[in-house]
Amino acid sequence: MEISTKDIDALRVLVAGEPQRMVVVSHTNPDGDAVGSSLAWAEYLRRKGHHVVCVVPNRFPSFLEWMPQVESLKIYKLHADEVEHAVVQADAIFCIDFNQLERLEGVGPLIEQNRRATKVLIDHHLDPTPVFDLLISYPPISSTAYLVYRLIEALDGSAQAIDRTMAEQLYVGIMTDTGNFSYSFLTPDLFRAVAVLVEKGIDIPHINRMVYHSFTSDRLRLLGHALNKMQIVEVNGYRAAWITLSEAELRRFNFQIGDSEGFVNYPLSIRGLALSAIFIETRAFIRASFRSREDIDASIFARRYFDGGGHKNASGGKSFTSLAETVENYKKAVGEFFG
Numbered sequence: 292m293e294i295s296t297k298d299i300d301a302l303r304v305l306v307a308g309e310p311q312r313m314v315v316v317s318h319t320n321p322d323g324d325a326v327g328s329s330l331a332w333a334e335y336l337r338r339k340g341h342h343v344v345c346v347v348p349n350r351f352p353s354f355l356e357w358m359p360q361v362e363s364l365k366i367y368k369l370h371a372d373e374v375e376h377a378v379v380q381a382d383a384i385f386c387i388d389f390n391q392l393e394r395l396e397g398v399g400p401l402i403e404q405n406r407r408a409t410k411v412l413i414d415h416h417l418d419p420t421p422v423f424d425l426l427i428s429y430p431p432i433s434s435t436a437y438l439v440y441r442l443i444e445a446l447d448g449s450a451q452a453i454d455r456t457m458a459e460q461l462y463v464g465i466m467t468d469t470g471n472f473s474y475s476f477l478t479p480d481l482f483r484a485v486a487v488l489v490e491k492g493i494d495i496p497h498i499n500r501m502v503y504h505s506f507t508s509d510r511l512r513l514l515g516h517a518l519n520k521m522q523i524v525e526v527n528g529y530r531a532a533w534i535t536l537s538e539a540e541l542r543r544f545n546f547q548i549g550d551s552e553g554f555v556n557y558p559l560s561i562r563g564l565a566l567s568a569i570f571i572e573t574r575a576f577i578r579a580s581f582r583s584r585e586d587i588d589a590s591i592f593a594r595r596y597f598d599g600g601g602h603k604n605a606s607g608g609k610s611f612t613s614l615a616e617t618v619e620n621y622k623k624a625v626g627e628f629f630g
């Protein structure tokens with residue numbers, strides 16, 4: 292996947308220009324790719340002389356707490372004033388790893404309020420909304436972190452600016468968004484980039500342990516509970532699974548943000564399963580996540596039935612009815628989708 296020279300030239304005007312006040316912001320419920328790619332991009336901009344505030348709407352999961360510079364993230368839920376000030380004052384705003392301002396909750400309206408700032412999207416989700424001045428959108432790139440790597444390389448003509456800290460941040464994004472190198476878009480160039488990150492001194496077994504082997508026993512028991520509750524329907528030879536978790540169940544297992552990350556992937560380890568869903572009750576609505584086998588488009592499913600979207604094999608959405616009704620709607624949707 293080539294990065295267009297038009298995108299690089301436009302980006303260079305901003306990056307190599309006069310020092311500016313910049314905001315780098317990623318999505319609500321930030322995952323490894325959101326945190327890794329925005330920290331690395333923010334650091335790169337600082338090296339180019341800019342004043343950068345790196346923002347996320349709410350807390351990141353605890354398995355990312357060890358990441359270098361993660362303490363520099365301004366969390367809107369905790370530091371609303373600081374974030375508001377930075378966003379309203381910014382000359383440039385980089386939106387990282389999401390495709391519509393709605394995914395920012397309270398931070399979205401602040402960005403809209405700042406009509407003066409140049410707004411740039413750096414992302415790999417399908418169908419970005421056209422509210423940005425510069426759209427750097429590459430859905431066939433496996434993670435935003437890898438996209439950031441490619442942008443830095445294209446802007447500078449080399450990966451020299453990437454030090455060990457940035458390499459760790461980028462690797463976390465690449466590793467988590469590819470499911471530890473098991474999903475789609477695993478190109479030779481991606482592995483060449485990873486080789487460069489290894490040359491920068493990253494410790495892959497250490498990163499693996501910190502991200503994947505750092506859970507609480509409550510989280511593991513919640514996973515066991517969720518898997519036991521899994522149900523499956525079959526339509527026309529297509530099997531679709533679902534799991535629900537109510538607020539009461541989450542409380543019972545001392546739920547912490549990030550604990551349910553990855554649960555939705557497990558049913559796909561069943562041979563022949565086409566679609567997996569998890570419905571998690573929150574105070575305001577039910578958060579839905581979908582994962583699908585390579586040939587099934589989960590982003591269409593999420594858009595059509597759950598007011599969401601995402602990638603072909605990993606998507607999400609929302610439901611504003613009860614858990615029971617949401618499951619009925621899911622079964623109906625599966626019947627129609629595979630019918």
Ligand code: 5GP
Nearest residue numbers: 416580581599600601602605606607608609
């Ligand atoms: P996850 O299941 O990890 O929360 O989300 C998987 C992917 O689905 C995300 O990368 C994101 O692209 C997409 N996604 C999740 N929730 C929503 C949503 O409410 N709206 C849209 N448009 N996409 C979502």
Ligand code: MN
Nearest residue numbers: 324388435468
């Ligand atoms: Mn991503």
